[in-house]
Amino acid sequence: MTIDLESKIPNNVDLASDRKLQRALEAWQPSFLSWWREMGPDGFQDDEVYLRTAVSVSADGWAHFANVKMPDYRWGIFLAPPARETIGFGDHLGEPAWNEVPGDLRAALRRIVVTQADTEPASVEQQRRLGHSAPSLYDLRNLFQVNVEEGRHLWAMVYLLHKHFGRDGREEAEGLLARRSGDADRPRILGAFNARIDDWLSFFMFTMFTDRDGKYQLAALSESGFAPLARTTRFMLTEEAHHLFVGETGVDRIVRRSAELTRLDPNGDARAQGGIDLPTLQRYLNYWFSLSLDLFGGEVSTNAADFFASGLKGRYRESEQAEHRALEQVVRLETFENGRVAEREVPLRNAMNEQLRDAYVEDCERAVARWNKTLTGSGVGFRLKLPSRRFHRAIGPFAHQPFDPDGRLGSPDDWAAHLDDFLPSESDRSFVRALQRPVHARGQIAHWISPPAKGINGQPFDFEYVRRV
Numbered sequence: 512m513t514i515d516l517e518s519k520i521p522n523n524v525d526l527a528s529d530r531k532l533q534r535a536l537e538a539w540q541p542s543f544l545s546w547w548r549e550m551g552p553d554g555f556q557d558d559e560v561y562l563r564t565a566v567s568v569s570a571d572g573w574a575h576f577a578n579v580k581m582p583d584y585r586w587g588i589f590l591a592p593p594a595r596e597t598i599g600f601g602d603h604l605g606e607p608a609w610n611e612v613p614g615d616l617r618a619a620l621r622r623i624v625v626t627q628a629d630t631e632p633a634s635v636e637q638q639r640r641l642g643h644s645a646p647s648l649y650d651l652r653n654l655f656q657v658n659v660e661e662g663r664h665l666w667a668m669v670y671l672l673h674k675h676f677g678r679d680g681r682e683e684a685e686g687l688l689a690r691r692s693g694d695a696d697r698p699r700i701l702g703a704f705n706a707r708i709d710d711w712l713s714f715f716m717f718t719m720f721t722d723r724d725g726k727y728q729l730a731a732l733s734e735s736g737f738a739p740l741a742r743t744t745r746f747m748l749t750e751e752a753h754h755l756f757v758g759e760t761g762v763d764r765i766v767r768r769s770a771e772l773t774r775l776d777p778n779g780d781a782r783a784q785g786g787i788d789l790p791t792l793q794r795y796l797n798y799w800f801s802l803s804l805d806l807f808g809g810e811v812s813t814n815a816a817d818f819f820a821s822g823l824k825g826r827y828r829e830s831e832q833a834e835h836r837a838l839e840q841v842v843r844l845e846t847f848e849n850g851r852v853a854e855r856e857v858p859l860r861n862a863m864n865e866q867l868r869d870a871y872v873e874d875c876e877r878a879v880a881r882w883n884k885t886l887t888g889s890g891v892g893f894r895l896k897l898p899s900r901r902f903h904r905a906i907g908p909f910a911h912q913p914f915d916p917d918g919r920l921g922s923p924d925d926w927a928a929h930l931d932d933f934l935p936s937e938s939d940r941s942f943v944r945a946l947q948r949p950v951h952a953r954g955q956i957a958h959w960i961s962p963p964a965k966g967i968n969g970q971p972f973d974f975e976y977v978r979r980v
């Protein structure tokens with residue numbers, strides 16, 4: 512797998528040997544760049560940003576750091592080496608993995624690839640104005656790092672569409688640049704990717720909770736019997752780790768600062784001290800966690816069962832499962848029937864969305880425990896917690912039911928009366944937005960957030976991460 516960094520589109524897929532594909536992708540490239548100019552970060556396009564660029568797929572030294580203007584970022588196509596030669600689960604267990612799309616799986620596979628692809632540019636669109644209110648140059652650089660890599664993830668998926676789905680794939684690739692996050696007529700496909708992100712608390716919650724859905728979805732796809740999908744998602748996961756780091760530590764830094772300001776204030780009110788109060792932080796958490804839970808799909812899903820049976824989408828760390836056909840087992844799931852919460856036995860294959868969501872929730876619990884440790888250390892009594900999985904759902908049996916964050920069913924009137932306790936209100940949002948004044952001077956940090964424990968790539972916090980022109 513030689514790496515070609517010199518050609519128009521850096522790649523390790525030997526693009527040069529497939530002229531037709533190369534021409535098709537080179538024709539898509541200007542469309543991507545004009546999408547980036549129009550919908551990528553607003554401003555800052557001429558600034559030098561200290562960016563990491565993927566240049567190899569070997570574990571040591573897969574990326575290099577340099578000052579780059581964002582439009583000059585080298586968006587490339589990189590497949591990790593195959594992890595296995597055979598299909599690891601489902602009805603085709605043990606058969607050779609596919610390098611081409613099996614005809615009968617074409618529609619399902621295309622749908623999975625397009626859904627995954629659509630989230631990548633969506634997130635860039637959602638975050639496009641945040642540069643103007645960055646709390647530090649360090650954070651500004653991290654925002655742009657995440658943005659260019661989501662752009663590369665779009666490339667990863669568009670490569671699959673162009674190479675394996677012919678004319679349909681090329682049309683889908685156009686569609687990915689035509690939909691717009693939040694647009695009434697042509698929105699992005701999945702719910703959370705049409706939500707507003709116009710402050711940095713939302714950005715950190717999004718990279719914590721929504722990018723983390725990405726980690727679990729990519730991990731499930733990296734088990735795929737369709738080898739090109741498995742290999743490309745496996746490489747995407749190496750980049751994803753930093754996005755999750757940005758989210759988890761970003762929230763932690765706000766928690767730390769909010770706790771300090773709470774202690775400082777005679778009435779224990781962080782807002783009075785120019786910070787974000789912990790109850791507001793909890794409401795943002797409620798919002799982004801519940802929105803992200805929906806991204807796993809319905810609790811009971813025949814789509815998910817089919818994806819598993821046909822070998823397209825596995826479980827989280829499938830190889831660590833005791834058994835890979837998942838044919839005999841049943842699992843008990845919570846549902847909502849005739850106005851009450853009930854349990855139901857479901858064949859394991861139909862519960863694959865919920866299994867993946869379980870792994871995700873456990874990971875989120877770990878992060879919340881870490882934030883609470885920060886609160887303990889700061890001597891503040893407040894504790895954060897994940898809301899119930901029944902709360903504020905739009906997909907699955909609990910969708911649009913008035914469950915509170917503790918999972919108790921109320922009346923629609925109770926819901927309306929407590930809405931502002933559960934979720935960020937317009938007044939919370941405008942308060943948080945008003946705090947977000949840009950801090951673009953070296954080594955400085957906004958009042959409402961703590962500095963990070965360390966800088967990027969061994970650089971100090973006061974490094975000039977973004978050189979403004």
Ligand code: BYC
Pocket residue numbers: 623624626627630631634661700701702703721722723724725726728729805806807808809810811812813814815824864906
């Ligand atoms: N919003 O059988 P069901 C990332 C639809 S994030 C709107 O329950 P299924 C990233 C569904 O399409 C990772 N619609 O679920 C993060 C279906 O429609 P039809 C993205 C939704 O099919 C941050 C119906 O409801 N990756 O990478 O198992 C920054 C019932 O379907 C939603 C993937 O999504 C929703 N939330 O779908 C950047 C992986 N949920 O058939 C990037 C690929 C469900 O009734 N996608 N629906 O018309 C999949 O594997 C699956 O399509 C889903 C679940 C996980 C989305």
Ligand code: FE
Pocket residue numbers: 631660661664725
């Ligand atoms: Fe991504």
Ligand code: FE
Pocket residue numbers: 661722725751754
């Ligand atoms: Fe990401």
